[in-house]
Amino acid sequence: MSGFLSLHGIRKEFNGVVAVDTFDLDVEPGEFVSFLGPSGCGKTTTLRMVAGFEQPTAGTIRLAGKDVTYAKANERNIGMVFQSYALFPNMTVAENIAFGLRVRKEEGSARSDRVSELLDLIHLPDKAKSYPNELSGGQQQRVALARALAIRPQLLLLDEPLSALDAKIRDDLRAEIRRIQRQLNITTIYVTHDQEEALALSDRVVVMSKGRMEQVGEPFEIYNNPATGFVASFVGQLNRLPVTVEDPALGRIRMGRNELRTTSMIEAPTGAGVSLMMRPEEITLDDAEENVLEGIVETVTFLGSIVRVQVGVEGSKVIADLFNERLLELPEAGDSTRISFPPHACWVMA
Amino acid sequence: MTISTAPIPVSTDAEAPEAPARRNRFWAWVIFIMTAVYFLIPLGATFWWSLRAEADKLGFEAYRRLFEDANFWPSFTESVVNAVAAIFLSLLIIVPTAYWVTLRLPRLRPVVEFITLLPFVIPAVVLVFGLIRLYGRPPLLLTATYDSSRVLLICAYAALSFPYMFRSVDNGLRAMDVRSLTEAAQSLGAGWPTILRRVIFPNLRVALLSGALLTFAIVIGELTIALFMAQQTFGPYMANLTRSKVYEPSAMAVVAFALTWAAMGTIALITRPGKRG
Amino acid sequence: MLPFFLFSGMFLIAPAIILAYRSLEGPDGTLTLDNYRALTTDTVIAAYSMSVRISLTTAVIGGLVGFFLAWAVSMGGLPRPFRSGLTTFSGVASNFAGVPLAAAFIFTLGRIGVLTALFQLIGVDLYGGGFTIYSYWGLSLVYLFFQIPLMVLVMLPALDGLKQDWREAAENLGATPGQYWRRVALPVLLPSILGTMILLFGNAFGAHATAYALTGGLLPLATLLIGQQISGDVLNNPGLGYAVAMGMVFIMGLSIVLYSILQRRSERWLG
Numbered sequence: 001m002s003g004f005l006s007l008h009g010i011r012k013e014f015n016g017v018v019a020v021d022t023f024d025l026d027v028e029p030g031e032f033v034s035f036l037g038p039s040g041c042g043k044t045t046t047l048r049m050v051a052g053f054e055q056p057t058a059g060t061i062r063l064a065g066k067d068v069t070y071a072k073a074n075e076r077n078i079g080m081v082f083q084s085y086a087l088f089p090n091m092t093v094a095e096n097i098a099f100g101l102r103v104r105k106e107e108g109s110a111r112s113d114r115v116s117e118l119l120d121l122i123h124l125p126d127k128a129k130s131y132p133n134e135l136s137g138g139q140q141q142r143v144a145l146a147r148a149l150a151i152r153p154q155l156l157l158l159d160e161p162l163s164a165l166d167a168k169i170r171d172d173l174r175a176e177i178r179r180i181q182r183q184l185n186i187t188t189i190y191v192t193h194d195q196e197e198a199l200a201l202s203d204r205v206v207v208m209s210k211g212r213m214e215q216v217g218e219p220f221e222i223y224n225n226p227a228t229g230f231v232a233s234f235v236g237q238l239n240r241l242p243v244t245v246e247d248p249a250l251g252r253i254r255m256g257r258n259e260l261r262t263t264s265m266i267e268a269p270t271g272a273g274v275s276l277m278m279r280p281e282e283i284t285l286d287d288a289e290e291n292v293l294e295g296i297v298e299t300v301t302f303l304g305s306i307v308r309v310q311v312g313v314e315g316s317k318v319i320a321d322l323f324n325e326r327l328l329e330l331p332e333a334g335d336s337t338r339i340s341f342p343p344h345a346c347w348v349m350a
Numbered sequence: 351m352t353i354s355t356a357p358i359p360v361s362t363d364a365e366a367p368e369a370p371a372r373r374n375r376f377w378a379w380v381i382f383i384m385t386a387v388y389f390l391i392p393l394g395a396t397f398w399w400s401l402r403a404e405a406d407k408l409g410f411e412a413y414r415r416l417f418e419d420a421n422f423w424p425s426f427t428e429s430v431v432n433a434v435a436a437i438f439l440s441l442l443i444i445v446p447t448a449y450w451v452t453l454r455l456p457r458l459r460p461v462v463e464f465i466t467l468l469p470f471v472i473p474a475v476v477l478v479f480g481l482i483r484l485y486g487r488p489p490l491l492l493t494a495t496y497d498s499s500r501v502l503l504i505c506a507y508a509a510l511s512f513p514y515m516f517r518s519v520d521n522g523l524r525a526m527d528v529r530s531l532t533e534a535a536q537s538l539g540a541g542w543p544t545i546l547r548r549v550i551f552p553n554l555r556v557a558l559l560s561g562a563l564l565t566f567a568i569v570i571g572e573l574t575i576a577l578f579m580a581q582q583t584f585g586p587y588m589a590n591l592t593r594s595k596v597y598e599p600s601a602m603a604v605v606a607f608a609l610t611w612a613a614m615g616t617i618a619l620i621t622r623p624g625k626r627g
Numbered sequence: 628m629l630p631f632f633l634f635s636g637m638f639l640i641a642p643a644i645i646l647a648y649r650s651l652e653g654p655d656g657t658l659t660l661d662n663y664r665a666l667t668t669d670t671v672i673a674a675y676s677m678s679v680r681i682s683l684t685t686a687v688i689g690g691l692v693g694f695f696l697a698w699a700v701s702m703g704g705l706p707r708p709f710r711s712g713l714t715t716f717s718g719v720a721s722n723f724a725g726v727p728l729a730a731a732f733i734f735t736l737g738r739i740g741v742l743t744a745l746f747q748l749i750g751v752d753l754y755g756g757g758f759t760i761y762s763y764w765g766l767s768l769v770y771l772f773f774q775i776p777l778m779v780l781v782m783l784p785a786l787d788g789l790k791q792d793w794r795e796a797a798e799n800l801g802a803t804p805g806q807y808w809r810r811v812a813l814p815v816l817l818p819s820i821l822g823t824m825i826l827l828f829g830n831a832f833g834a835h836a837t838a839y840a841l842t843g844g845l846l847p848l849a850t851l852l853i854g855q856q857i858s859g860d861v862l863n864n865p866g867l868g869y870a871v872a873m874g875m876v877f878i879m880g881l882s883i884v885l886y887s888i889l890q891r892r893s894e895r896w897l898g
């Protein structure tokens with residue numbers, strides 16, 4: 001065993017239905033780990049087991065060297081931020097933040113010092129006497145964060161804290177959360193189904209699907225070297241072309257009459273039908289020496305900094321994301337075009 | 351800024367999971383059983399009493415006597431007729447009002463809500479007091495004959511039903527989004543009478559029915575107003591019976607409870623989620 | 628719209644106004660407050676204080692019992708069907724007032740009541756011991772039959788409004804279940820609990836039929852006093868009768884206003 005927080009062989013069933021299965025994770029002190037996955041994949045359930053609101057069917061949870069698998073939630077000293085904010089409506093902002101200290105019987109002056117410290121930290125010093133229903137969603141979530149931090153938790157858990165907020169506030173608060181986490185150096189687990197959020201915030205990302213861990217790794221690694229087809233298609237956009245293997249050793253493959261090459265490993269035998277994967281941003285509309293495909297432009301979508309071009313290639317659709325520069329000549333739907341991608345930017349999956 | 355996150359050591363070690371809800375459940379049972387006893391004993395006692403009209407044996411003699419009493423059916427039917435008349439009168443007034451307040455004159459809503467709450471502010475005994483003083487002498491003499499008093503009684507019942515009827519209809523209208531329905535009907539060329547009859551009423555069936563049943567449950571055995579207007583309806587009849595007979599009143603109470611249960615049970619049944627319309 | 632205002636004007640507002648007007652009228656037809664000064668008459672005071680005592684008692688007891696009952700079926704871990712059963716029963720019982728209710732209790736705890744007889748069997752003589760169903764406690768016991776269910780009907784949705792997240796947030800911050808109830812759940816529910824108790828108070832205060840059917844005129848109650856004043860001038864002062872009626876309207880109005888204020892606050896919290 002190792003790690004500040006370690007989940008070992010965690011499994012959770014609800015009335016015989018498996019929600020989380022064989023979950024193993026070690027989190028280092030001060031680390032920021034995200035759980036990323038589609039709705040219903042068991043992120044919240046895992047988080048709630050760490051918080052103590054659910055008990056695992058099997059497995060152990062250790063925190064700072066202690067087995068807390070069955071410890072009571074109110075004895076774990078873990079801070080949690082809820083998607084719904086869950087601020088107590090009958091208390092002011094200051095009272096909400098002080099709640100955890102109050103039930104710990106912390107003395108009055110230390111308590112109010114701590115509250116103003118935290119109000120400064122979340123940049124809401126003048127809202128101490130407001131009630132939650134007088135605050136915006138973003139402000140409420142900041143208060144919820146402060147409330148969770150007030151008890152000096154060993155671990156901070158956030159369950160989709162931003163998903164009830166508008167896009168703009170979401171971005172601001174996201175940066176804020178990361179700033180505060182760094183400043184306090186607090187070990188954090190962050191649940192989200194938004195890949196951008198996970199990639200932007202985390203030291204490491206756990207991608208989950210159907211109750212299982214698909215891959216654990218740094219954002220860069222998850223994005224560039226997805227371990228499974230699920231990870232590859234869930235994190236970021238991905239093109240998938242049907243190809244046949246020609247020479248696994250040389251990385252030679254064929255799509256219709258086009259010869260293609262990849263520098264990554266091919267585990268399938270010659271003649272096997274596989275998929276060739278590549279990210280849209282790796283594709284250019286320029287001519288290149290190899291990996292060139294001919295096709296017809298189907299749609300062109302302007303997305304601001306990016307222009308997304310969909311090209312039909314021998315019955316498959318390929319998406320190319322072009323960086324928008326002043327000099328970029330936009331293709332039009334119906335144009336015939338050539339697309340290409342470097343051999344090191346594509347890989348084969350079964 | 352110095353915000354420490356020095357962990358406070360946790361003292362817990364792994365223990366077997368326990369069932370913390372057990373103590374709650376114990377108290378829940380205690381409360382439930384004690385109140386159940388309180389509610390069931392009077393009902394049970396009354397029912398038992400109603401079976402004892404014949405010496406030395408249990409039977410339905412009290413019910414037979416009750417139903418054969420010369421005044422039972424006349425007073426009961428009179429109350430039913432009164433209740434139905436009051437319900438229709440109330441519907442006729444409240445449905446258009448609620449509709450208008452929702453759609454056309456939302457500014458009047460507070461006023462209308464206030465007025466429909468008046469029956470809670472003016473207790474029945476005070477209302478009948480005022481009615482008698484107001485309509486008991488010319489120029490508005492309405493209590494002169496039995497039948498004119500009866501009209502006054504029905505009007506009073508309709509007024510008493512306003513809080514329930516308005517709430518019920520208002521909720522119904524909110525649930526069905528009157529505005530779009532009305533606009534859709536108008537765009538298809540329907541006039542106001544048609545809209546009310548063909549669009550609003552059918553969609554409000556559940557709300558109207560539950561308002562009507564609630565009114566029925568309250569009005570059918572109403573005592574206070576009928577008593578002071580000298581009406582020979584079911585309420586005064588039951589009060590009389592309680593004073594003059596021994597076993598029949600118990601049968602009467604059981605019947606009244608069953609009636610209330612039927613009305614409220616029907617409401618529960620028709621308003622069950624997923625059974626709208 | 629017009630029929631509504633006309634109708635409520637004729638059958639709700641005008642009757643109240645005529646009582647208000649008469650209550651301000653002296654025997655010689657002049658405007659005066661004498662009738663309201665006369666409210667301190669012993670008979671009136673006795674009736675009001677009995678009404679207030681019974682209403683307070685049944686509001687507090689009915690409120691507490693109703694609250695715990697609602698809690699028991701919604702979060703106390705009782706089997707699910709209990710809840711819908713109780714809801715329907717409460718709808719029935721809260722509307723089961725008047726003559727039949729009075730009769731049911733006479734058959735239970737009256738002189739010839741079943742429970743009275745049972746107590747006698749085990750050697751407890753209720754009526755010999757001073758109890759009677761036609762008394763303050765007797766009537767309170769009867770009123771509770773519709774007060775408790777009314778409380779249940781209002782509290783069930785209020786308890787549903789308590790968010791699971793609040794409980795978990797409190798627990799997460801180190802609160803015990805007791806601390807959660809004391810510092811979060813009860814304060815959040817308090818407006819609703821108090822408001823409904825006030826509603827129960829008004830409900831009992833304005834009740835006439837049940838008391839009339841049970842006691843005739845034995846018990847001094849504000850509603851019974853007004854009833855007697857309608858049939859014959861028992862106070863020997865018609866103007867005083869009107870003032871007593873207006874006093875009731877005032878108290879009922881006050882309780883409705885307080886109830887709606889508290890209910891509004893509660894809805895803001897419990898959404």
Ligand SMILES: Nc1ncnc2c1ncn2[C@@H]1O[C@H](COP(=O)(O)OP(=O)(O)OP(=O)(O)O)[C@@H](O)[C@H]1O
Nearest residue numbers: 014018019037038039040041042043044045046193
């Ligand atoms: N209390 C429960 N009882 C029964 N099943 C549950 C319970 N809680 C969760 N589940 C099931 O467990 C699975 C995982 O749920 P969970 O809430 O962990 O998903 P999630 O990844 O958080 O999804 P989302 O992104 O929608 O929040 C789901 O299939 C859910 O239906």
Ligand SMILES: [Mg+2]
Nearest residue numbers: 043044045159
């Ligand atoms: Mg979730």
